[in-house]
Amino acid sequence: GAGVSQTPSNKVTEKGKYVELRCDPISGHTALYWYRQSLGQGPEFLIYFQGTGAADDSGLPNDRFFAVRPEGSVSTLKIQRTERGDSAVYLCASSLSGSRETQYFGPGTRLLVL
Amino acid sequence: QKEVEQDPGPLSVPEGAIVSLNCTYSNSAFQYFMWYRQYSRKGPELLMYTYSSGNKEDGRFTAQVDKSSKYISLFIRDSQPSDSATYLCAIGSMNYGGSQGNLIFGKGTKLSVKP
Secondary structure, eight states, X not given: OOOOEEEOSXXXXXXXXXXXXXXXXXXXXXXXXXXXXXXXXXXXXXXXXXXXXXXXXXXXXXXXEEEEOTTSSOEEEEEOSOOGGGOEEEEEEEESSSTTSOOEEOOOEEEEEO | OOXXXXXXXXXXXXXXXXXXXXXXXXXXXXXEEEEEEEOTTSOOEEEEEEOSSEEEEETTEEEEEETTTTEEEEEESSOOGGGOEEEEEEEEOSXXXXXXXXXXXXXXXXXXXXX
């Protein structure tokens, strides 16, 4: 079956612009995670959804970052007033029900802020 | 001290060698331990997942957890050029910081297996 998909695969934007990154989880997975991976680093947790609600958003770096999952499936990560330091790979993962379940990752969106 | 420490390498070995990859962690609340493999420009894919201290084997891969030392290892036997990738340890807890299931990753070790 289909895995986690993310669009776009690459995004180049200018400092100060707004971007949206999309994640399509595996069908039937109720838990969805966003991570950010900077060059030479492991993924860092941003936010976790259980269904439609954000169960944990403690990893969001500041209020420029926001994520939604209105119907409990597709999620969008939104970044306002982008900064050069936001350049990274944004990874999405989903799991069947959260907690100890295996997380399946998408290929990521490579964001470059010029 | 970072919660999860992993030597980033790079590590270069000849084909057929045994590879040992390691991570240490600081919080004894962590309950489950994973190794992910990440090829260049791809997302991480799960290799091994274990809850308990001891060894878990899957083909050429063995994951080892020592909770008393807060030390986890991944061994790769008969390494192949196709094993060349970055290996990430990841650790999780049911109730860490109030969340349920977000993973804490090491930096990743870049492995190159030369034919």
